[in-house]
Amino acid sequence: MENKHLHFNTAIGVKKPENYRNKQTACPFCETDKLTDLIEVDGPIILLKNKYPVLENAYQTVLIETDDCHAELSTYTKEHLHRLIQFGIRHWLEMEQKGEYRSVIFFKNHGPLSGGTIAHPHMQIVGLKDLDYMEHVVQDMFEGIQIAYEEGVRFTLSSKPKVGFYEFNISMEDNLYQPKFAEYLQTAVHYILNHFPFKASSYNVFFYHVSKKIYAKIVPRFVTTPLYIGYGLPQVPNNLNWMAEEVEKLYFKKEVI
Template sequence: MEQQLQFITQLGKQKPKTIANNSTACPFCAKESLENIIAQEGPLILLQNKYKTLENTFQTVLIETDKCEDELSMYSKEHIHRLFAFAIRHWMEMEESGVYRSVVLYKNHGPLSGGTISHPHMQIVGFENVDYKEKIKENTFSGITIFKDDAVSFTLSNHPIMGFYEFNVMIRDVEQVNKMADCVQAAVKFLLNDFQFKCESYNLFFYHMDSYIACKIMPRFVASPYFIGYMIPQVSNDIESVAEQIKSIYFS
């Protein structure tokens, strides 16, 4: 069965945009104006998305910090561990509710990520009629090993979804979420600070597969026409040397 989401254009046009427009007030900084809060733990706030732009979904926003200029690569170990535990716990609670066909957890950062608000946040969205796993091939999480132990696997994909460089972090036990957070943060630090191409945008996508939880870290640039027009991904011919570079910087 074909799966697609129905976008409500009228609401989409009303969404505030702070990534490309610094004159727009950040809605996440005005804590006193936040409504429909679902859960809160210190600076972490999960609330219903005010702009429900997708039909047959339940859209939530997870505000990661009260510092608008902050960014995931800058978080302390304590904060990123707390964030990942909070996010994954609420994601799984939505899954286990049985209300939705599937539930996604993801993050946008930067002007090419598809996001509109620069204040650090994630989103958890329940799909009533769409199963995201039907589109996912498990070999997309395989690749060149960057770091691996009994708790976590960190790879650079040799079968990317969209192309070029995609990092994968996998755990089989949710109790190992701290190690997942550490590897994800290392990937983001590498992309923003050490990558051979200037990278200002990325996405995090989380997947709850049968026997593991995965996070895919995607640097975002202008999309390839081969993927946009034909859904053909490309993989770079230097992924082994890139994997070695990350090892030498973050895992030596």
């Protein structure tokens, strides 16, 4: 029978440090002299093998985004932002191209409700040996109300969200990195943390490689609705147009003097 689930190693999981709630736990990503199994270092950006590989049948890596433990994606300079996103996409696609994995996932957790355990800004690139994440991807989850479009990069608010409520999408062709991709991603995160109509401190970023395009889906995280947990029913709010217009007004419409 074909495996359809990721298997989690609890013996390793209980050893993982956690410092979102346990503030006394030292940050392992700040102690760079103690990091091992480094794959590539680009100044403050470090890719290394995950010290706590809790997922079985997978190759897990961690991408440390910066040497500033209190930084966050929405606050990065444009120079660091582009350096980071290009670095991450390059390694993700290279791992895909090796052909050693059935699929490779690239994602980011931020905040206590994101499913992460370490507050220091980081992402993860994981090669799955017997699972294909594309089996759970449908094209309409990237459809939505357009907020901005420039240089071949599209920024939308999902009209058919994967989990429900509010999900931002960004897309570009996979053959050439476009700076607007990272900048729209940063805008979505900044809006969630600073202007969202409900107080939000957590989000996820998920990357997808579909039909020669790269997508990023940015999802503000709250307690997940029971209708999705129990029945897989995503809910679509009735104020999507308002939110899309609000983001456009805040970040893209220039005042006429």
